[in-house]
Amino acid sequence: MDIRKRKTILFLGMALFAMFFGAGNLLLPAYLGLQTRTDWTATFAGFSLTAILAPVLAIFAVAVSGNYFTDLGSRANVKLAYILSTINVLCIGPLIALPRSGASVFEVAIKPIIPDAQPVWVCVLFFGAVMGASFSLNRITGILGKIFAPILLFFLALLIVPGLFMGSTVNIDPTIIEDRFYVGFQEGYQTMDVLAGLIFAVLLIAGANRKSYTHVKDKIEVVVKSAILAAICMLLVYGGLFYLGAHATVDAANTTRSSLLIYLATQYFGSNGVYLISILMILACITTAIALTAGSANFFERLTKGKLGYIEGVISITLVSTLLAITGVDGIIEYAAALLNFIYPVTLVLILSVLLFGRTIQNQKPYFITLIVTMVISSLRVLAGWFPNEETFTQLLNMMPFARFNLEWVIPAILTFVITCFALGRNLNRK
Template identity: 85%
Template sequence: MDVRKRKTILFLGMALFAMFFGAGNLLLPAYLGYQTKIDWTSTFTGFSLTAILAPVLAIFAVAVSGNYFTDLGARANLKFAYLLAFVNVLCIGPLIALPRSGASVFEVAIQPILPDAQPVWVCVLFFGAVMTASFSLNWITGILGKIFGPILLMFLAILIIPGLFIGATVDLPPTIIEDRFYVGFHEGYQTMDVLAGLIFAVLLISGANRKGYTHINDKIEVVVKAAIFSAVCMLLVYGGLFYLGAHVSADPTEITRSSLLVHIATQYSGVNGIYLISILMILACLTTAIALTAGAANFFERLTNGKLGYIEGVITVTLISTLLAIVGVDGIIEYAAALLNFIYPVTLVLILSVLLFGKTIQNQKPYFITLIVTMLISFIRVLVNWFPNEEVFSAILNVLPLARFNLEWVLPAILTFVITCFALGRNLNLKRNQPF
């Protein structure tokens, strides 16, 4: 591999790490480590599957399918692909991830230092900066990969490394959480990185194309290796945050996701730790918000065939996010859970089925039918969350294998795909229509 290609992979990998590492990526690992204590490695393993491995597979799936998420979804049905992409963009854009970034900046970065600060003005200033930085789509990977990514990684090292030595002297109590692996697996949904990866892949592929890697093999190599580099960075950072959370001493009645980070920083870094967390949260939220805003605006421009321009999309997305950010971090996570329980399994099934069988099974029907079945089962989970007193929904769900682990969709998806393939017989390799 030549030096130029290695530099491009490093630069895009650092940009992707900055895109992925947002508010949830900073808040959740430490909190999960705190909850599971001595058994944190089991939870970390489950978390890594949905928060690291799955996002990398999402990037790879888009790269081998084309240039956009809709190229991937077209393996099942083009109209369905646009519908799924639309829901994904809403989740990782103005409905959940973006407002969560603004709310996290206020609650974690600003409020501990300025208790009298008003969330409205903090969110307005934050999203004003995001809007300004997102206006030029072409230089986003540059500023993230060359400036914000390395700075973010440096401050994370300053937070984590001291705790690796100090925390080693703390005796850990046993955890009270059962099914720790599956708790980590399910909580990895909250990072929303699989959904974001499908959109970030577009920015990554665009960055590779601008560097001259337009041939399909070169593009896939650069994009996939950049994603792997980003995954290694996330693995190290998540492991460090899990460790810090597991070894911190704090009163569980006074700890929230946001306050735990501040507590960790002050315990390991002294009184200046609060400023370290403030800088980290602002950097993490800003980099992710810029990428999400750009990706969402780019998608809406394509969806409307240019009727909603990129600049107009940026303005619309940031305005909606500003309004929802006032709800607060815990409020956003609460209403996000139902949406993520629905969209995550469908997206994972699409990614895995295309990666495993995309070259050998060209017929759209196995993919489409499997996604519909997964969608129906996931919606039952949503109904259980919405109507906890209605036993009929719980009874249906409990009949399915792995329901106690929130993985009730796995076996039905596998069986549906296999049965559909057998039913099609010789028509398995019937060429699908081209997406465009």
Template identity: 40%
Template structure:
């Protein structure tokens, strides 16, 4: 039996919002706003493209070919999509997302309340709780997720609205051009990692649509698009508002800007000391539920792909230990090393998503997609060499010679050309 369409759209829209809204992502927008100043609007556009619209398109891509990432693999290439899926699980698991969540919890949640607490103590407590609750799920996790995430959203809406109507300071004149401000937002959107998560977890949303009684493809697409538009609007309000708050924060730093300190500074000026405490507690508990969800997903994934050789419980322990070790470097260090890794993987996922969504019905051959993905990977790996100091002069010159390299988009033209060549090659092979 079909559920009420409007009610279904609202329910799934907020479910999508909850899926993509991460407490660990809150530290990104204010930093963007601070750096783009009066050009904050252009930064919002850039961040929206990669941090909000692209994840939604990821779900649509899976929906167009089937119901999960396996169907996406069958449409393009099972091996390539499986490898990218494995890399994605590690990135949104113990390599980037989970340690960043732990570090964010310490810097945003523990430090303001327990001043002077050593980093290793706070992070150890966080990952001990994450591990215990991941191995032995408890109803407390559901309670935190059900009530604390909405509370955090309400607090953030209050923060954003007060900051808009009573800004801390006027936005300074930007030292960046509008194009560079847009690109800063675009590249920071990689750090949300939501487009990576979208192709892995799309099956959850698609199954929810079917459970509501909408089994026809046209109905599923309409419901998903409507729910996606609702979730994107909610994300734009919060993320866009936080970018504006960063631009009007008047924050002055003597050295490098700490993303967590910036958000605490803004919260303190707008909500006061007790408002900071409320946000600190809400962020800590919201981060905990996200950490448990990602730890559980990673551990189950590793158990499944190894056919039970790596047991779930040991995967949880491994995930928490690795995440603890990496979290000790702090949020900004994690974001720093994550940039090059995401800059390598994100473009390949974008090629898959954009290709299937916009060309999937007209280009049926697998070869153009495979060629575009491989070429994109070969080009997007070049900045990784530079980031880790292993780039030769030849690699540096090669990257500099590519169009859009100054904007870190050197992969776009090669990807388009590879796709076009793949189309003609596939047609020639058929004839």
């Protein structure tokens, strides 16, 4: 491999790490470590599957399918691909992830330092900066990979490394949590990185194309190796944060996610530790927000065939995100759960089916029918949440295997795909 390609992989990998590492990625690992104590490795394993492996697989799936998420979805049905893409972009963009970033900056980075700060002005300033940095689509990966990612990793090292060598011995009994692996698996959903990966893949592929890696083989090599580098960085950072949380001498029952990070930082930096957490939160949120804004605006420009230009899309997305961010994190989480319960299983089924069978099964029907069945099953989870007094939806869910783990869609999806393939017989390779 030549030096130029190595540099491209390095910068794109660093850019992808900065894109993925948002507010949830900073807050969740240490807190999960605190909750599971000496059993943190099982929770870390589950978390790694949904917060590291699944997002990287999303990158792979888009890369082998084409240049966009719609190319991946078109393996099942073109119209369905655009519908799923739109729902995905709305979730990961202006409706959930972006406003959550702005709200997190206010509540975790600014409020502990300036108690009288107003969320309106914090969100306006934050999304104003995001808007300005997102205007040039071609410069996004360069800005994130060469500037923001090294700074972010430096401050993460300041937080993690002292704890690895000077961590205190835990004298508290391990927290008893059943299904520790599943807890980590489920909490990994909260990072929303699987959905984000489908958008980030577009930016990553575009970055590879700008470096003249347009041949399919070269493009896939650069994208895959960049994603692996980002995954290694995430694995090391998450592992360090899990370890710090597991060895923190605080009461798990009375500690919040943000207060735990501040406690860890003040152990080694005194009262200045709060500023370290503030810097980390701002960096984590702004890098992810820039990438999400750029990716979402690029999608809507293609969806509307240029009627909504990229710049207009950036402005619209940041304005909507600002308004929703002012409602606060709790308000966002309330309506986010239903959307995520629907789109996450469908997205995972699409990614895994294309990666496992995309080369051998060309017919659209197995993918399409399996996605429809998964959508129906996922809708039951949504309806059960919307109508808690209606026992029918809950009873149907409880009849399905793995429902207690929110994985009721797994067996129906597998059976549907297998049965459809057998039914098609020799027509599997006909598009």
